[in-house]
Amino acid sequence: MIANFGYRPHQSILEKIDPRARWIFAFCMLFSIVLFWDLRILSVFFVITLIQFFVSKVTWQETKRAWIFILVLSSIMIFINTIITGVETVGGTIRGGTPLFSLKIPLFETFYVLTVERLWFALTQYLRIISIASLFIILPFTMDPRLYGVTFKGLGFPDKLAYTMDLAFRFIPTIARDFNVTLDAQRARGFEIDKGKMNIFQRIRRMAPLMVPVTMNSILAGEDIANAMDLRCFGLKKRSWIENLHFKTGDFVLIGFSILILVVSLYLRFGLNLGDFWMPGMS
Amino acid sequence: MxxxxxxxxxxxxxxxxxxxxxxxxxxxxxxxxxxxxxxxxxxxxxxxxxxxxxxxxxxxxxxxxxxxxxxxxxxxxxxxxxxxxxxxxxxVGTLLQDPERQIVASHVLNEVAFGLENLGVPRLRILQRVDKTLEYLGIDHLKYKETFKLSGGEKQKVALAGVLVMEPxxxxxxxxxxxxxxxxxxxxxxxxxxxxxxxxxxxxxxxxxxxxxxxxxxxxxxxxxxxxxxxxxxxxxxxxxxxxxxxxPAEIVAQRAKSIQFPQRTRSFEPDTSSELLRFENVSFQYRQDLPLTLKNINFSIHKGEITAILGHNGAGKTTLVKHALGLLKPTSGTVYLDGKDTRKMTIAEAAHTIGYVFQSPTQMLFAPTVEQELTFGPQNLGFSKEEIQKNVDWAIQTVHLEGEKQTPPLALSFGQQKRVSIASVLSMKSRILMMDEPTAGQDYWNYHSFMSSILDMPGYDAILFITHDLDLAIAYANRVILMANGQIIRDGAPEEVLKDISTLEKAHVLPTSLLSLNLKLLPKTKKFLRAELLANFI
Amino acid sequence: MKKSLWSFGTREVVFAAIGAALYGVLSYATNMLQIPGAGNVAIRPAVAIPMFFGVAFGPIVGFISGILGNIIGDLLSGYGFWPWWDLANGLMGFFPGLIYLGIKNFKDTSDILKAEGMVIVGVLVGIGVAAISELWVSGVDFATTVSMNFIPSVTTNLVNGLILVPILMVAYSAIQARSGR
Missing domain, CATH: 3.40.50.300 (P-loop containing nucleotide triphosphate hydrolases)
Structure with a gap:
């Protein structure tokens, strides 16, 4: 197993933008999207996030796995919510409605009713989830992991916390290698992950021969690392960072745009009380 | 003052x-x-x-x-x-023992800059000092490399740069x-x-x-x-x-060991070419199609009674070869036979009946709450019966002299004891070949020799195979040396044969040692290579 | 040795980073080993890592191991970034961390039981927060989120944590003597 990040330079405009501005954009969009259930407003967000996705030049091949994962998961949830349980959705916005078909449920003497409204609501859910997903799915592929620490430092996180991120990234390849060595070592002792029929408890216990050595080895290494850091004065005073970020005009434009979206969204929702569930034919 | x-x-x-x-x-x-x-x-x-x-x-x-x-x-x-x-x-600057545990950054530039960043030195001054230090150590070409991908020697230079940049x-x-x-x-x-x-x-x-x-x-x-x-x-x-x-230095040891009685080994090893345990036949291997071959047309057999050292520099292909012997990797072309059977047709667990592997660092495999349970793990996986497991485990514990530590957690033992537990965990599977990766790494000089001698005195296995870059280890303990370089076997035979030729060693990037030169000098008298203490009788 | 519940010095920075990297890599790796999932929630034995790091090194280390580890795991798998599930994982490491000062002996049964109790609290609170967020974000109703998110996630995380945290604690008690800091 090789633990690799998906990041590679895509030569897109997106990568020229300061990562801090991109995080601000992503979060402003997230908080705006979740305010609304109005298909018309959500479509605007959907278009913006899709534009970002295509501008990023991230390929289908790279994100296939993630998309399938998210679509399958949300489809199951939406299916169950629409067909089976979803009676009380968002404070009962769509209680009642136009029946599409109904099914008499034996024994209970009630009718199961699937309404047109429920289907429109399911579509709205998809739109929201896909917008949020395309907002965040591209991040790992377009953001240099080297910049995470300094980015969060720049967003106001304390030195030590920001450095923890850099340090965690430093350990990833080492731990991945150690895991491989341990896996080989245990296999050479006849260990097989999937050995015949086992119940779930035995299956989990079977992870111990892999997890214990890797974890304990890392903890033992941790002490040396902490010494090495103390000897080089870590955490004794405010540190400087050689990776540095500069906001450029474009970054300010993006941040301004993000804040504008959030402010407008908040005003629409709470000032004008707009944005509840909407479907064609509703006023 | x-x-x-x-x-x-x-x-x-x-x-x-x-x-x-x-x-x-x-x-x-x-x-x-x-x-x-x-x-x-x-x-x-x-x-x-x-x-x-x-x-x-x-x-x-x-x-x-x-x-x-x-x-x-x-x-x-x-x-x-x-x-x-x-x-x-x-x-004061300190370089810790293992550069892997000293390096804190993912990239060389960030690693070297770390100390100055902590001192709050302005960014441009840091960059200048980093450049100066990298240049001084002759590693400017590594500046933008990932620290994880460096070789051991490079890692150490980078760790040293991270210390020197603070100008101690x-x-x-x-x-x-x-x-x-x-x-x-x-x-x-x-x-x-x-x-x-x-x-x-x-x-x-x-x-x-x-x-x-x-x-x-x-x-x-x-x-x-x-x-x-x-x-x-x-x-x-x-x-x-x-x-x-x-x-x-070997000459000094040989001079001074004259007065000392050195105990004889209790177990003797006589190669028996009629009993073949492991055979590589035209084995080549590449990790991916677009990568060069890691192993090139490897041919050799391991027999009962052989103590074989696979000697070569880092990256010669030793580890890849070992993984083939264990069945962890299957050849791209050619065949590996374990006890006459093609490893492609057997599981790794089946391979373990013939060959057992002791990894370099014992903490990479120890997990059980007691030594006894640790040793049970292998035979249990191999499907041995309860009585057989108990018998094997008890025997393995005695063989490595850890009777007193049966109920101790292996992780609480000293490094040397852990090393012995890892040997015992292979012995308890009754594998016929004992294979070891840099068996003496991380041990001090005293333990280095006592560990090797005690393994060679143990009963319960038919042959030993170890991979090492330590020439003296091969000289002192092997009765056969396979010299590897760049994925190929360049010499195979008795240590006196393989190691006598300095130009061959150079080809394999192996540096001659004082023990080698003394052995070569005394070879007419000794007829075979010996460790320095034993050479005393021949000077 | 143990100073206070909330100290965050070099040692804590290092162990938070190690915990996060371990959690991220191990959940990615065990994912690769194709452990069959129950329902839609994959069984991730590695979730025991942030819980154990909380117990062994305190709530902040547990929290960072969980939140950052989950982010790393998702980065490695290419799943993007899911803030509310990251938070849930952080909380699963945070709550066991609250018992940190109460653990005297890592292989003592009563100390292990204390840790297990906090593992349960952490899972309930953490997954609860994520399930409620799901209610808000995906717009599903309460019954859906309980049956689809809360129950399966709580079950798998609890089973993993309750089995593996004690194993890790016992192993840690053996190496504790070797670390002198």
Whole structure:
């Protein structure tokens, strides 16, 4: 197993933008999207996030796995919510409605009713989830992991916390290698992950021969690392960072745009009380 | 204080230190001093107090390792107890034993800059100083590389750069050669010498004394049980030093071992070519189609009674070869036979009946709450019966002499004991070939030899195969050497045959040692290669 | 040795980073080993890592191991970034961390039981927060989120944590003597 990040330079405009501005954009969009259930407003967000996705030049091949994962998961949830349980959705916005078909449920003497409204609501859910997903799915592929620490430092996180991120990234390849060595070592002792029929408890216990050595080895290494850091004065005073970020005009434009979206969204929702569930034919 | 104008880099007077949680002091009454540009070699076996002494000098003790300290340490005239870690770091730099555990950043540039960032030095000044340091060490080409992907020698230079960039005038080096192959070790030593010539004082902790002699240390100290038992020049040290504890040049050992009775081995190994355990037939391997071949047309067999050393530099393909023997990898072309069966047609668990593997670092495999359970793991996986498992486990525990530790958690044992548990965990599977990866790595000189001798005296397996870059290990213990370079076997045969030709060794990037030259000189009398102590009878 | 519940010095920075990297890599790796999932929630034995790091090194280390580890795991798998599930994982490491000062002996049964109790609290609170967020973000109703998110996630995380945290604690008690800091 090789633990690799998906990041590679895509030569897109997106990568020229300061990562801090991109995080601000992503979060402003997230908080705006979740305010609304109005298909018309959500479509605007959907278009913006899709534009970002295509501008990023991230390929289908790279994100296939993630998309399938998210679509399958949300489809199951939406299916169950629409067909089976979803009676009380968002404070009962769509209680009642136009029946599409109904099914008499034996024994209970009630009718199961699937309404047109429920289907429109399911579509709205998809739109929201896909917008949020395309907002965040591209991040790992377009953001240099080297910049995470300094980015969060720049967003106001304390030195030590920001450095923890850099340090965690430093350990990833080492731990991945150690895991491989341990896996080989245990296999050479006849260990097989999937050995015949086992119940779930035995299956989990079977992870111990892999997890214990890797974890304990890392903890033992941790002490040396902490010494090495103390000897080089870590955490004794405010540190400087050689990776540095500069906001450029474009970054300010993006941040301004993000804040504008959030402010407008908040005003629409709470000032004008707009944005509840909407479907064609509703006023 | 000799000269009030330029106080000495380091003066230690009557230093005693006891850790808070221990009853006895770890070091007692240590006194010495270093002149500017001097190299002092501090030798001793593991647990002698070397590490504690270093911690006292660099300030980790008692700031972080709590304890009781008496006596006095001054660094450039300042009492260390009066200095903060921040101030002390401007004078003293420390290189820890394992560069892998010293490097904190993912990329070389960030790693070297780390200390200066912590000091809050402005960004542009840091970049200038980093460039200067990388250039000084001749590693500017590594600047944008990922630290994980560097070779062992490169990692150490980068770790050293991260220390030197803070411009310390006193350098503490903790077993800097331990994790390096011989070629990188020789290079590292030359570098240390240059640093000293440029005025940096060096305290070098190392038990590979022979290697360090190449750079002519100004003073040698020997430490035992927390006390310095020798302090003086090299010549005097070679006369009195305990050659079972530190590695001395072979001629010296042979001279001095004359009076010593050396115990005979209890088990003898006679190769029996009629009994074949493992065979590689035209094996080639590549990890991916677009990558070059890692193994090129490998052919050899392992027979009962053979102690085979697979010798080669890092990256020669030794580990890939071992993984084939275990069935962890299957050849791209050609076939590996274990006990006559094609490894492609067997599971790794089935392969374990024939071949057992002891990994380099025991902590990479130990997981069970007791030694007994640890040893049960293998045979249980192989589907042995309950009685058989108990029998094998009891026998394996006795064989490695750990009867007293049956119920101890393996992780709580010392490194040497853990190493023995990992051997026992293979013995308990009754594998016929015992295969080891750098069996002596991480052990001090005394344990190095006692460990190898005790394995060779153990019953219960038919052949030994070990991979190493340590030429002396092959000379002292193998009855067959397979020399590898660049994925190929370039020589295979008795050690005297394979190793006699210096040009072949050069081709395999193996550096000749004093033990090799002495053995070659005495070969007409000895007829075979021997370890230095045994050569005494032939001089 | 143990100073306070909330100290965050070099040691804590290092162990938080190690915990996060371990959690991220191990959940990615065990994912690769194709452990069959129950329902839609994959069984991730590695979730025991942030819980154990909380117990062994305190709530902040546990929290960072969980939140950052989950982010790393998702980065490695290419799943993007899911803030509310990251938070849930952080909380699963945070709550066991609250018992940190109460653990005297890592292989003592009563100390292990204390840790297990906090593992349960952490899972309930953490997954609860995520399930409520899901209510808000995906717009599903309460019954859906309980049956689809809360129950399966709580079950798998609890089973993993309750089995593996004690194993890790016992192993850690053996190496504790070797670390002198």
């Amino acid at each position: 000799q000269t009030p104008h330029s106080p000495l880099p380091l003066v230690v007077e009557n230093l005693t230190f006891r850790y808070e949680r221990r009853e006895l002091p770890a070091i007692k009454n240590i006194s010495f001093s270093i002149q500017p540009g001097q190299i002092i070699l501090l030798a001793g076996s593991s647990g002698c107090g070397k590490t504690t002494l270093m911690r006292c000098i660099n300030g980790l003790a008692p700031t972080i390792y709590k304890g009781e300290m008496s006596g006095k340490i001054s660094v450039f005239g300042h009492d260390v107890t009066q200095l903060s870690l921040l101030q002390l770091s401007q004078h 005038k006193l350098l503490l080096l903790d077993e800097p050669l331990a994790s390096l192959d011989p070629a990188s070790a020789a290079e590292a030593l030359k570098l240390f010498k240059r640093l000293a010539e440029d005025g940096i004082s060096i305290l070098l902790v190392e038990h590979r004394v022979e290697d360090v002699l190449a750079i002519e240390p100004d003073l040698i100290m020997f430490m035992e049980d927390g006390e310095i038992t020798y302090q003086g020049d090299v010549k005097g040290f070679l006369e009195i030093a305990d050659f079972s504890k530190v590695k001395l």
